[in-house]
Amino acid sequence: MSRLTYVPIPEERLKLANMFIEVQHDVPPQHRVEETAGTRTLKNREREKIEKYVSLKSGTFSKEEDKLIKRNWKTFCKLYEWDPKNPKPFLQMKLKNKVFFLNLRNRKKFVQFLANGLFDRSLYSVYNRFKVMYDPHKVSRYSEYEDKIILNSLQNSKVTINNRKFADLALTLKRTRHSVWRRYRLLKKKYKLESVDHKS
Structure with missing residues (x-):
């Protein structure tokens, strides 16, 4: 089942609702800057x-960095008695894009937990790497058909990586939202599209 359609069973939802996440290391100041739980690209002021x-x-993340994320995930699961083979609620964290499984505080703490040892990476990049590692998705080259779907959906419109259209396209194409965003940027440059992009 896709993470985008995953619904936790009642026992899982209860455990998530009662979870109070504490980070096991001293969180560096750079991992306290981002306003969201690592789910949106950095704003210029955040990056600065x-x-x-x-x-x-x-x-690209190195093998050592991937090992750190895997280690941190396994440690988290052990501490909070969560099945490490079921990362889906932490890949999505939201039910039907309405109700969060975890509150904002816990979502931030979770991503900070994953980022232990990755102090020169943003929370956003760590969380997206976690999703790539644990969420099955297509990694093959984009087909002409997929490119047409992206272009038809986004051409001549104002878009950002956080635009809902990217989440919908990711579901349709069975790819990550970040992958669709990168492909759109490449197509925009290739065909010299006149859409207006915003980084925030």
Whole structure:
């Protein structure tokens, strides 16, 4: 079942509702800057503030970084008695885009927990890497058909990576929202589209 259609069973929802997450390490100041729980791209002011503490690393995650995320996830599951084979509520954290499984405080603490040892990465990048690692999705090249779907949905419109259209396209194409966003940016450049992009 896709994470976007996953509904926790009553026992899971009760456990999530009663969960009070505490981070097991001293959270560095750069991991206290982001206003959301690592679910939105960095705003310029957030990036500037973070880079007062550390030079942010971007690009592909190394094997060592992936191992840290896996270790942190397993540690989290052990501490909170959660099945490590069921990351779905933590990939989505929201039921039908309306009701969150965890409150904002716990969502932030969860992503900070995952980011232990990854102090030169933003919470956003760590959380997105976690989703890529634990959420089955297509990683093959985009087909012409998929490109047409993206172009027809987004051409000549004002879009941001947080636009609801990207979440809908991700579900349709069985890819991550971030992957669809990157593909859209490439297509926009390739075909010199005149849509207006915003980073926030």
